[in-house]
Amino acid sequence: MTEFSRRLVRRCWLSAVQNPLQVISFPALQLHVSGTAMRASQEDFENAMNQVKLLKKDPGNEVKLKLYALYKQATEGPCSIPKPGVFDLTNKAKWDAWNVLGNLPKETARQNYVDLVSSLTSSSKSSSQAKPGADRERQGYENLVVTSEDGITKIMLNRPIKKNAISTQMYHEIMLALKTASKDDSTITVLTGNGDYYCSGNDLTNFTDIPAGGVEEKAKNSALMLRDFVGCFIDFPKPLIAVVNGPAVGIGVTTLGLFDVVYASDKATFHTPFGHLGLSPEGCSSYTFPKIMGPAKAAEMLIFGKKLTAREACAQGLVTEVFPDSIFQKEVWTRLKAYSKLPPNAMRVSKQVIRNTEKEKLHAVNAEECRVLRERWMSDECINAAMNFLSRRAKL
Numbered sequence: 001m002t003e004f005s006r007r008l009v010r011r012c013w014l015s016a017v018q019n020p021l022q023v024i025s026f027p028a029l030q031l032h033v034s035g036t037a038m039r040a041s042q043e044d045f046e047n048a049m050n051q052v053k054l055l056k057k058d059p060g061n062e063v064k065l066k067l068y069a070l071y072k073q074a075t076e077g078p079c080s081i082p083k084p085g086v087f088d089l090t091n092k093a094k095w096d097a098w099n100v101l102g103n104l105p106k107e108t109a110r111q112n113y114v115d116l117v118s119s120l121t122s123s124s125k126s127s128s129q130a131k132p133g134a135d136r137e138r139q140g141y142e143n144l145v146v147t148s149e150d151g152i153t154k155i156m157l158n159r160p161i162k163k164n165a166i167s168t169q170m171y172h173e174i175m176l177a178l179k180t181a182s183k184d185d186s187t188i189t190v191l192t193g194n195g196d197y198y199c200s201g202n203d204l205t206n207f208t209d210i211p212a213g214g215v216e217e218k219a220k221n222s223a224l225m226l227r228d229f230v231g232c233f234i235d236f237p238k239p240l241i242a243v244v245n246g247p248a249v250g251i252g253v254t255t256l257g258l259f260d261v262v263y264a265s266d267k268a269t270f271h272t273p274f275g276h277l278g279l280s281p282e283g284c285s286s287y288t289f290p291k292i293m294g295p296a297k298a299a300e301m302l303i304f305g306k307k308l309t310a311r312e313a314c315a316q317g318l319v320t321e322v323f324p325d326s327i328f329q330k331e332v333w334t335r336l337k338a339y340s341k342l343p344p345n346a347m348r349v350s351k352q353v354i355r356n357t358e359k360e361k362l363h364a365v366n367a368e369e370c371r372v373l374r375e376r377w378m379s380d381e382c383i384n385a386a387m388n389f390l391s392r393r394a395k396l
């Protein structure tokens with residue numbers, strides 16, 4: 001094994017532990033009941049297994065791994081199957097969780113399983129009464145807050161603790177929110193972020209969730225998802241406004257070229273560190289940025305990762321207007337409320353006239369960028385950069 005492979009293995013396992021949610025899927029709990037007759041607590045054990053299937057809230061991968069391990073220990077005894085391959089992250093995580101139980105007696109494992117399920121069912125009962133959770137569930141978004149008021153649909157990235165990094169689930173949620181907004185009664189649509197960041201770009205842990213088909217399959221799926229995601233911005237039929245409340249990174253920046261208007265707080269910065277990450281441009285920026293700011297300025301951003309202040313981005317034409325942070329929200333929303341009262345059909349038609357001649361080109365650019373990125377994601381440069389970030393050795 002090369003030093004690189006060793007580091008990758010170490011990194012993959014570390015990320016599996018740090019980000020268990022990315023690693024194991026909920027259906028993994030649909031366990032098969034072994035025919036082995038058990039003693040007194042067999043009924044409790046079976047009831048507990050049924051309760052697991054009825055849990056309304058995903059308990060998280062750490063707990064799921066514990067449940068899996070206890071189940072296996074209770075039904076089969078100590079782990080004696082061969083250790084899965086290093087890239088088989090899910091099965092390796094499951095194997096590790098089971099193996100760590102050593103010689104724990106079957107009866108103890110069974111009891112622990114029942115106790116763990118009981119704690120989960122009581123906590124899910126109490127948490128289902130919490131209003132904010134219920135609101136999110138009703139809306140159907142885990143990491144977005146979508147509101148419609150005064151003719152404006154506001155889509156707010158709501159993962160401030162991770163600087164609004166876009167997880168795989170969020171890509172899908174944003175696509176759904178955009179598609180819904182394109183058909184709702186609002187006249188304009190706004191994308192913004194909650195907290196101090198607008199968006200820190202692609203969630204770098206997205207790539208730790210490797211499917212059975214390996215990194216090739218992951219890269220293929222990611223490229224397809226990215227193409228659809230960017231396609232939603234290209235095809236969005238109404239005025240689309242970015243309210244950039246703080247720093248923007250990666251795909252949070254590149255997609256700005258597909259917005260009709262971009263307002264930024266003077267605290268915002270614009271950074272596309274593709275070179276540092278072994279990546280290449282996406283979000284149609286390879287086409288929109290040179291068009292907006294000229295090829296030389298675009299190259300400085302997209303190839304060398306030059307970070308722009310809000311005022312620099314405004315001078316380059318990427319940002320429409322910059323506001324002091326202290327008055328940013330007030331000024332921007334006052335203006336947007338006024339815009340939203342303009343005749344909706346005229347706004348739509350004007351957008352189409354401005355954008356339609358470019359649409360086909362933009363879809364072609366998007367497809368090509370995704371094709372190139374699919375290769376990049378499998379490169380040593382990219383894997384190394386992601387590992388460095390995940391092991392906290394490197395930041396932007």
Ligand SMILES: CCCC/C=C/CC(=O)SCCNC(=O)CCNC(=O)[C@H](O)C(C)(C)COP(=O)(O)OP(=O)(O)OC[C@H]1O[C@@H](n2cnc3c(N)ncnc32)[C@H](O)[C@@H]1OP(=O)(O)O
Nearest residue numbers: 161162163165200201202203204205222226250251395396
């Ligand atoms: C499938 C589609 C692919 C599309 C491709 C897109 C390309 C891109 O978007 S490339 C850009 C990717 N983004 C980055 O490289 C940013 C990485 N993040 C950072 O460098 C720093 O976190 C950042 C400068 C944004 C903020 O630094 P700090 O202010 O010091 O905060 P923290 O680093 O402590 O961050 C808090 C918390 O958030 C997590 N975080 C932030 N950004 C990301 C991210 N992009 N992916 C995953 N996680 C992120 C960070 O790890 C911290 O988490 P905890 O350690 O758990 O507290």
